[in-house]
Amino acid sequence: MALAEQITAEFPSAQVTESSYGETLVKVAPEDYKKFCRYVKEGLGFSYPSDLTGTDRTDCLEVVLHLFKMEPNGPRLTVKVQVDRQNPKVESVTDLWPGVDWHERETMDMFGIDFEGHPDLRRILLPENWQGGHPLLKDFEDKRPERPRLVRGDR
Numbered sequence: 001m002a003l004a005e006q007i008t009a010e011f012p013s014a015q016v017t018e019s020s021y022g023e024t025l026v027k028v029a030p031e032d033y034k035k036f037c038r039y040v041k042e043g044l045g046f047s048y049p050s051d052l053t054g055t056d057r058t059d060c061l062e063v064v065l066h067l068f069k070m071e072p073n074g075p076r077l078t079v080k081v082q083v084d085r086q087n088p089k090v091e092s093v094t095d096l097w098p099g100v101d102w103h104e105r106e107t108m109d110m111f112g113i114d115f116e117g118h119p120d121l122r123r124i125l126l127p128e129n130w131q132g133g134h135p136l137l138k139d140f141e142d143k144r145p146e147r148p149r150l151v152r153g154d155r
Helices: 003-010 030-043 098-111
Strands: 015-018 023-028 048-056 061-068 076-083 089-091 114-116
Touching: 003 015, 003 023, 003 030, 023 030, 030 061, 030 076, 030 089, 048 098, 061 098, 076 089, 098 114
Parallel strands: 023 076, 089 114
Antiparallel strands: 015 023, 048 061, 061 076
């Protein structure tokens, strides 16, 4: 059975598309995200998460997870889940793939998405006392005071 058919058989509400270059894209609801990730890891063998990040779609935020099977020319899977822009929350998948720990922290830091159940969800790029919001949101405004630019020869 093809990957898309396996996924739609287990998760009928998921939106599955396949690209011409062999990647499968799946959009799942936030409440199905953790269950879906467990299924693709344990049931389908996607053991390698290469990346997890966020995207600002203006009307909502999106978590994007790229998964691979560790086999020659193995299938690639992209999982997307849209979260509410006003209350961006989704369950953490660090218990399934410990390697996404820092990816989830970076996504929280840059986009403000809360990964519920994350073992250590704290800032990773910005200072702990950062008050300026989340820099990769489209409506982000840098309100820090302007500092003079130093150019060689100005010293």
